Amino acid sequence: AGMRVAVVGAGVSGLTATKCCLDEGLKPTCFEQSQDIGGLWRYTEHVEAGRPSLYPSVISNTSKEMSAFSDFPYPEDFPVFLPNARVLDYLRRYAEHFGLREHIKFGTAVVSVRKHPEFIATGQWDVVTEVDGKQTLHIFDAVMVCSGNFSEPSLPLHCFPGIERFQGQYFHSRQYKHPDIFQGKRVLVVGMGNSGVDIAVEASRVATKVTICTSRGAWVLSRVFDHGYPWDMVLNTRLMSLIRNSLPGPLSRGLTNYRVNQWFKHENYGLQPEERYFLPVLNDDLPSYILTGRITIKPNVKEFKDNSVLFHNCPEEEPIDIVVFCTGYNVSFPFLEEADIKVENKHASLYKYVFPTHLQRPTLAVLGLIKPFGAIMPVTEMQARWVTRVFKGRRANMSSPMYQNAVQTGHILFGLSFDEVLKTDCLVYTDKLASFIGVKPSVLGLLCRDPWLALTIFFGPCTPYQYRLEGPGRWEGARQAILTQWDRTLKPTRTRVPTSSSSPWPSLLTVMGFLLLLAAVVFGF
Numbered sequence: 001a002g003m004r005v006a007v008v009g010a011g012v013s014g015l016t017a018t019k020c021c022l023d024e025g026l027k028p029t030c031f032e033q034s035q036d037i038g039g040l041w042r043y044t045e046h047v048e049a050g051r052p053s054l055y056p057s058v059i060s061n062t063s064k065e066m067s068a069f070s071d072f073p074y075p076e077d078f079p080v081f082l083p084n085a086r087v088l089d090y091l092r093r094y095a096e097h098f099g100l101r102e103h104i105k106f107g108t109a110v111v112s113v114r115k116h117p118e119f120i121a122t123g124q125w126d127v128v129t130e131v132d133g134k135q136t137l138h139i140f141d142a143v144m145v146c147s148g149n150f151s152e153p154s155l156p157l158h159c160f161p162g163i164e165r166f167q168g169q170y171f172h173s174r175q176y177k178h179p180d181i182f183q184g185k186r187v188l189v190v191g192m193g194n195s196g197v198d199i200a201v202e203a204s205r206v207a208t209k210v211t212i213c214t215s216r217g218a219w220v221l222s223r224v225f226d227h228g229y230p231w232d233m234v235l236n237t238r239l240m241s242l243i244r245n246s247l248p249g250p251l252s253r254g255l256t257n258y259r260v261n262q263w264f265k266h267e268n269y270g271l272q273p274e275e276r277y278f279l280p281v282l283n284d285d286l287p288s289y290i291l292t293g294r295i296t297i298k299p300n301v302k303e304f305k306d307n308s309v310l311f312h313n314c315p316e317e318e319p320i321d322i323v324v325f326c327t328g329y330n331v332s333f334p335f336l337e338e339a340d341i342k343v344e345n346k347h348a349s350l351y352k353y354v355f356p357t358h359l360q361r362p363t364l365a366v367l368g369l370i371k372p373f374g375a376i377m378p379v380t381e382m383q384a385r386w387v388t389r390v391f392k393g394r395r396a397n398m399s400s401p402m403y404q405n406a407v408q409t410g411h412i413l414f415g416l417s418f419d420e421v422l423k424t425d426c427l428v429y430t431d432k433l434a435s436f437i438g439v440k441p442s443v444l445g446l447l448c449r450d451p452w453l454a455l456t457i458f459f460g461p462c463t464p465y466q467y468r469l470e471g472p473g474r475w476e477g478a479r480q481a482i483l484t485q486w487d488r489t490l491k492p493t494r495t496r497v498p499t500s501s502s503s504p505w506p507s508l509l510t511v512m513g514f515l516l517l518l519a520a521v522v523f524g525f
Helices: 011-023 084-097 194-203 231-235 239-245 249-260 286-290 377-392 403-407 426-437 443-449 451-459 464-468 478-483 485-490 503-508 512-523
Strands: 005-010 029-033 104-106 109-115 125-131 132-138 142-145 169-172 186-190 210-212 293-298 300-303 308-311 321-326 347-352 364-366 412-417
Touching: 005 011, 005 109, 005 132, 011 084, 011 142, 011 377, 029 186, 109 412, 125 142, 125 194, 142 377, 186 403, 194 210, 194 286, 194 293, 194 321, 239 249, 239 426, 239 451, 286 293, 364 377, 443 451, 451 478, 464 478, 478 485
Parallel strands: 005 029, 005 142, 029 104, 142 364, 169 321, 186 210, 186 321, 210 293
Antiparallel strands: 109 125, 125 132, 300 308, 347 412
C-alpha cells in the first residue's frame, strides 16, 4: 500500500500537491472546508470565515505562460493576463484532466494535526476532521499544508494613534468587494501592496478624492512591458537572472533602479522605495492616475482625528470619510500545534520555505508560503514535486549534511516573512528544488543536442515547461510547449493581422548564438 498523505486545502497548492502525490504513487486525501476547489481564485460575493476573499476585478499579475503548471499549458485562446474567473476555469480543467476531484473531500474542515504517539518511529500524524459538527480521527503517513496565507487579516490598529476617535468608516481590504461604497467620498488607502493600489485605482473612478499612504514606497511595473510584451516574460529569463545574481549588489540594484524607472521616474511621483529590495507592485493605471490628480501619495499616518488624518512631515490635516487598511495577512496554522511550526512576528522557521526544521521526521510540509518575484503556481508545483519525493525517501536532499546541519544548528534556516521578498531570486529558488530531484534543465547539455531549444531556454522566458524536459515526471509535450509559448501569448491579442506583418521574435532568436557566446565570455558560463 502507498503512503497515505493528507493535503489541507484544494486551492492552487492543494491541487498540485494532490496531483504530485498521485504521480509518485502516494495515496492523497485532500480536505477542503468549502464546497468547491479554487481557494483564493474562487470568488464569492460574501466574505466567508477562514476562506480567502477576492474582489471581482482581480486579474492575475503574472502572464499565463509563466503561471501555468509545468505539464498543463493554458488554452491558447485565454487572455495573457487572466481575470479571476479564467484562473478558476483553468484550475477546474487541471483537476478534471488529472482526475483530482475523486481524491478531494469537500465540506471537510481540518480541526487538528498532531504527531502520532509513534511519530519518532513512523513519522505519522493524527488528523482530526469535521463535517457538519461531527469529528473523525484519521492517521496519515505525511501531511501537506496547502491552506494558503490570505485568511487571517493583519489589522494593527495600535500602530494608528487616534483611530478609536475616527468618526468615519474603516475596514481591512479583505472586506472589499465593489467600489460603489466610495461614491463621492474622500478615501484613504493605507498600504501599497497590489491590493492597496488596485483598490485605490478603482475607488478613484467614483470617489471625490483618493490618498494612498505608504511608509516605504514601491516600485510600480506595468503588465505591459518592453514592446508590449508581458513584464514577466521579459524580466524572468535565465539570462536576466544570471545578470542579476552575478553583478555586485550595488551594480545589480543600480540596474534594477534604471529598469523600473524607464516607465516613469518614481521619485517624481512620491513612490521611490525606502528599502533596497525589489518586489514590485503591478498596476497599469497608477502613474497616470497620480498625473491626473485622481490619486495622491502621502507618507505614513501620524494620527487620526475625528474626520481627518495627519501624515508624517505634513503639517495640514487631510479630511477623510473612509479608510481601507491594506495591511496584509498573518501567517496562521490554527490546526497545528505551536511546537510543530513556530510562527513569530510573521516568521516561520522552514527549511527552503517548506519543511519545519525541528521535526525529527520530514513528514510535514508547508506549500505556497512564499511571495516570489513571479508566478506562484510553478513554484508551489516544484515544492510539491520535491516534497512528494522526500516523502517517498527518494534522492531529494533531505538526508544531506546541509539539512541535518540546519536542523541541529539553525544556521541554514530560511527564516520566512511573508512581508519580505523571497530572499533568493524566484528562478534560483525553483532551480535549487529542481536540482534536488534531478529535473533542472541543462542548457549546456542541450546546446549540443538541441541548440534551438537551448537558446530559447536561456534567452527566452523561463516558462515552467523547462522542468519537464528530463528526469522524473518528464513530459513528452514539454519541448513543443516551450517552442510554441510565444504563439500562445500572441494568439489572443493578434486578432487583426495586417498582410505584411511578421513576428519580431524569430529575428531576435537569430542573434541568440552570438549573445550566448558573449555570456560565456563575460560570466564564464
